[in-house]
Amino acid sequence: MQILIAGVALWWVSHLFKRLAPGLRARIGDGPGKLIVTVASIVAIVLMVIGYRQAEFVPIYTPLPGMGHLNNLLMLIAMFLFALSHSKGSLRPRIRHPMLASVVVWSIAHLLVNGDLASIVLFGGVGLWAVVSMLLINARDPWVPPAPGPVRKDIVAAIIALVVYGIVAAIHSWLGYNPFLGTYG
Known part of the structure; x- marks a missing residue:
């Protein structure tokens, strides 16, 4: 269950980063910021899939x-x-x-x-x-x-x-x- 929760949490953080920390996101820059979100999103999806499939019913x-x-x-x-x-x-x-x-x-x-x-x-x-x-x-x-x-x-x-x-x-x-x-x- 921890892997699933980590995946969902990473999804939230990566997708809300621009809205909750616009100054930091602007300093990172558009290209690198999008790359970070993309990589974090892929990792989040992998964690969610693995965590969901391994979770106890x-x-x-x-x-x-x-x-x-x-x-x-x-x-x-x-x-x-x-x-x-x-x-x-x-x-x-x-x-x-x-x-x-x-x-x-x-x-x-x-x-x-x-x-x-x-x-x-x-x-x-x-x-x-x-x-x-x-x-x-x-x-x-x-x-x-x-x-x-x-x-x-x-x-x-x-x-x-x-x-x-x-x-x-x-x-x-x-x-x-x-x-x-x-x-x-």
Whole structure:
């Protein structure tokens, strides 16, 4: 569990560094600062994956029956929001933080089907980071929505989301959990 907690903590620190210590971040410089965040993020992800896979199963609550279907729908929405964050379509100006919103949806989706302590630490911790990030950004930076783009770019984002969703589902199945059947392999 310590490895998982360290990974989540490193994720928070690396991603909130710019917001919580802007002077220090500015002195480091843009290129080196981005490199530090990238390396720390990769290490955080590795720690979270290893820590989650090694964590003892400690049940906290029992997910309701049928939540797998809601999880799958929410994951598709999360993938679309993530794709939308890189889009210049007609929907992009309507959502200020599509990438962070996708993380919140991802987190909620996984907490609906995982009621153990490690899942709460991982999904709850990263989801809470996304909410805190949105609040910090909103408190400091005014938002000027980008100009809406063509609907075809929203369609491209939806297609990308479907492809990524299929890849993520395949990886989950390869790791031993079929998200469509709700079974461990």
